[in-house]
Amino acid sequence: MYFQTLTQMKKMLLQLDKWLEAGAAHAHSKSFDQNLFLGFRLAPDQFAFLKQVQVACDTAKLMASRLTGKEAPKNADDEQSLEALRARVHSTVAYLETFSAHDFDAAATRVISQPRWEGKTMTGADFFLEHAVPNFFFHITHIYAILRHNGVAIGKRDYLGALTMKAP
Amino acid sequence: MYFQTLTQMKKMLLQLDKWLEAGAAHAHSKSFDQNLFLGFRLAPDQFAFLKQVQVACDTAKLMASRLTGKEAPKNADDEQSLEALRARVHSTVAYLETFSAHDFDAAATRVISQPRWEGKTMTGADFFLEHAVPNFFFHITHIYAILRHNGVAIGKRDYLGALTMKAP
Numbered sequence: 001m002y003f004q005t006l007t008q009m010k011k012m013l014l015q016l017d018k019w020l021e022a023g024a025a026h027a028h029s030k031s032f033d034q035n036l037f038l039g040f041r042l043a044p045d046q047f048a049f050l051k052q053v054q055v056a057c058d059t060a061k062l063m064a065s066r067l068t069g070k071e072a073p074k075n076a077d078d079e080q081s082l083e084a085l086r087a088r089v090h091s092t093v094a095y096l097e098t099f100s101a102h103d104f105d106a107a108a109t110r111v112i113s114q115p116r117w118e119g120k121t122m123t124g125a126d127f128f129l130e131h132a133v134p135n136f137f138f139h140i141t142h143i144y145a146i147l148r149h150n151g152v153a154i155g156k157r158d159y160l161g162a163l164t165m166k167a168p
Numbered sequence: 169m170y171f172q173t174l175t176q177m178k179k180m181l182l183q184l185d186k187w188l189e190a191g192a193a194h195a196h197s198k199s200f201d202q203n204l205f206l207g208f209r210l211a212p213d214q215f216a217f218l219k220q221v222q223v224a225c226d227t228a229k230l231m232a233s234r235l236t237g238k239e240a241p242k243n244a245d246d247e248q249s250l251e252a253l254r255a256r257v258h259s260t261v262a263y264l265e266t267f268s269a270h271d272f273d274a275a276a277t278r279v280i281s282q283p284r285w286e287g288k289t290m291t292g293a294d295f296f297l298e299h300a301v302p303n304f305f306f307h308i309t310h311i312y313a314i315l316r317h318n319g320v321a322i323g324k325r326d327y328l329g330a331l332t333m334k335a336p
Binding site: 005120121134137138144161 | 169172211285286287288291293294299305306312313316317319327329332336
């Protein structure tokens with residue numbers, strides 16, 4: 001399930017790329033600077049749009065890295081435009097594509113920690129379910145919500161992307 | 169993973185209950201009617217708060233029901249207060265508690281459909297990954313975001329709830 005979930009995250013990051021494209025088109029049609037989106041936020045003490053995109057990307061990247069024990073590429077977090085954020089999304093997707101199902105064979109029992117946890121640890125299974133997945137969807141949904149709140153014409157189908165359906 | 173994810177959804181619905189409680193406390197401290205929250209939304213063509221809560225509950229309920237082949241209780245969707253929404257959350261959690269891991273043994277290969285899909289179907293595995301999980305987090309994050317946007321003092325820890333951590 002770890003690898004399948006990573007595949008779903010990759011799919012949603014590619015949807016996110018389309019939302020960013022729709023944001024740029026909306027800015028163009030309303031004659032405002034598309035990079036204004038980077039500073040938008042839903043509450044003064046929430047992350048702005050820029051950071052929401054960076055953290056959504058990093059949540060997927062670090063989930064893959066931590067559950068497999070592979071080193072993750074570092075990001076400078078120096079994006080200053082919607083175009084640069086789209087490049088960040090693409091580079092994250094390219095990183096996720098380097099993994100195979102086999103890489104996650106020992107994921108459930110890995111010992112996961114982060115500097116801010118001050119030595120505390122989670123098992124890979126708990127980290128995945130309680131931390132990585134809820135956080136990924138938290139940030140990606142905030143990105144979507146900030147765009148919708150500012151008039152960008154995206155909808156639930158753009159959120160979910162194409163579904164694997166069988167015709168009757 | 170189906171049952172563990174359902175357990176995580178149950179945990180997040182119990183967190184949602186705390187957000188609703190915080191919303192009521194915020195309304196009280198600012199002297200406005202707490203039921204005003206039910207009509208709040210982030211964009212005019214998005215679901216209002218009331219419907220976001222109903223759909224979040226139903227997404228968890230129907231995921232459990234469809235992946236196990238068990239009949240789900242029907243809800244009248246007639247909530248008109250924050251208190252009634254909290255009762256809806258509690259009844260959903262009570263329903264989710266009737267399931268065990270064994271109920272999901274055949275989940276991956278079940279054939280899932282909905283009236284609006286016009287005869288098309290998904291496998292249980294695809295429905296879970298591509299539809300149920302992304303939708304659940306979509307709605308629960310919108311609920312959180314609407315509360316934050318309106319000044320309710322909740323944060324990321326209230327979103328995630330307690331994490332299963334081991335001391336160093």
